[in-house]
Amino acid sequence: MKIVVIGCTHAGTAATIQMAKRYPDAEITVYERNDNISFLSCGIALHVGGVVQNAEELFYAHPDTLAELGVNTRMRHDVLAVDTVYKTVTVRNLETEEVLVDSYDKLVVTTGSWPIVPQMPGMDLDRVLLCKNYAHAQTIIEKAATAKRITVVGAGYIGVELVEAFHQLGKSVTLIDNTPRVMFKYLDKAFTDIVEADMKERGVRLALGQTVTALEGLEGKVARVVTTEGAYDSDLVILCIGFRPNTDLLKGQVMMLPNGAIVVDEFMRTSCPDVYAAGDSCAIRYNPTGKAAYIPLATNAVRMGTLVAMNIMEPRVKYMGTQGTSGIRMFDLNIASTGMTEQAAVDAGLKIRTTTVSDNYRPEFMPTYERALVKLVYEADGGRLLGAQVLSKADLTQSANTLSVCIQNRMTVEELGFVDFFFQPHYNKPWNLLNQAGLQAAAELEAEKAGTIAGA
Structure with a gap:
């Protein structure tokens, strides 16, 4: 063979x-x-x-x-x-x-x-870089050493992680994206509002809802990024717009x-x-x-x-599919998502409901505790889970893995409400946050159904 x-x-x-x-x-x-393999x-x-x-x-x-x-x-x-x-x-x-x-x-x-490479004036200027492989990483580090003003184009995971890295290096950073919010594909507005407020407070300049139309240079090097809303002086530009499959x-x-x-x-x-x-x-x-x-x-x-x-020799093990589960740490925030956001479900024409729970992740009698935000997206008819998001300064990102399994197994919010989770004050409350979210969602569905019947 x-x-x-x-x-x-x-x-x-x-x-x-x-x-x-x-x-x-x-x-x-x-x-x-x-000349290398398996680069993360x-x-x-x-x-x-x-x-x-x-x-x-x-x-x-x-x-x-x-x-x-x-x-x-x-x-x-x-x-x-x-x-x-x-x-x-x-x-x-x-x-x-x-x-x-x-x-x-x-x-x-x-x-x-x-990486998707846009066709626009100025793409051939020096210090306009992509971010994908080992060679890109080395070039970014080399060029960033002498750059004071860095612009990142693309507010997905790679883009916002680079923004954090450059900020920590003391650079003046601008983040541009044509969507109205950072991490638009992964998180809904209640979550991105928190992230954006934190970024702005740290001095990151956000230029959202804008499309880059040109790159302008000086002596062969990039000097300015021009968008549909304005222009941003830049010594270095990193393009993180997205990816296309290599399948020609x-x-x-x-x-x-x-x-x-x-x-x-x-x-x-x-x-x-x-x-x-x-x-x-x-x-x-x-x-x-x-x-x-x-x-x-x-x-x-x-x-x-x-x-x-x-x-490859014979069909033996079936692929179970994916929920697109992912996580990120952005400054002090731990964030994870799985499945569909509310925006994605609406765009797909699905009839959905959402439930958001905000609570301290462990008992208030503990010396410290942090607020956590959990959102569920689920079918309006029957309550099947479609997606979820988790955010906290405490690291609760493994909750997204649990919710991923729930979505994969086509569980309902009511079933999530009664899943067996342990309780230990160091880690959670007697009613785990996921239980709370599931029970609240189930109650909202039941109330809506009762209201419909009463209205009929």
Whole structure:
């Protein structure tokens, strides 16, 4: 059995390591255009801010790791074309420029994603940077050392984490986004209001609801960011607008979403026989809606890559889908979300209700305690959980993992109200915050139903 893997970050690394262990007789070849694998881009801001001093610690595997498992590891090799009919890949050795053609019995496509790069004046100026890989991280640190005014474009997780890192380095920071709120995709307004107030209090300049139209320079270096609402002087600009799947190699050969994300079934198989895909190059089943969605997260990638290895010889283990669960620490705030926000549910045309609980996370007789905010999003008819958000200065982010399981198992808010959670004054109250939120939501649903019946 001859297996070719294209791309080796999270999904590719997971798939390759597991296949090498499971199928020692298989001939496995990995083609990776970079000289490294498994870089945790989510740690770039930690490296920029000095929390992680050594960027090498952000790699959890090395090409030698694969080679020791018997994998033909071809670093600095760029796959130019894939022929799924004749089962071949055309590859260029980036060191020698030699072009070769290799064959496969099974193909694993884990080509990942790449930052969205806007087409606008000034993109070729010096000190306009992307934020994705190891090389980007090193360049950001190098350029930031001499920059006083830094603008981050994109207020998603990567953008706001960079804002925090630059602020801690004493830089003057501006954050621009075309949405009206920071972390718009992950949190509703009650949560982002808290985050934005904290950022403003610390001196971060927020330019929200604005679209960047041009970058202006001086002597070849970026000097100003121009938006639909104004202009911002900048010595360094980091673009964190979002990501697109790297799937041109299979265009026209497998089913894809309109954005190019490869559609896979529950066993990670594409629509083309013997071609598997995983990670940021793929669409994935989003459990709140049951539909395919593009959710590029490292957690999804390693799960999908592992499933490729388990299913590549025969379909054995089904993927359970995702809730897009994520968490972030922003200055003193610990934040996590899972499933749909209220805004996302409304945009999807769903009939929903929401419940928000604000309470101290543990008893007031304890020496210290912090306020916590929990929000549930659920179906108006029946109360099935669709999403949740958690915020506190106390680290309650693991609650989002619990709520993720609830959404995956299609639980209702009433069932959440009676889930068995322990009580210990160091950690919570007799009625856990999640119990409280579930019970309050169930009561609101019941009251609404009673009102409807009475009105009838």
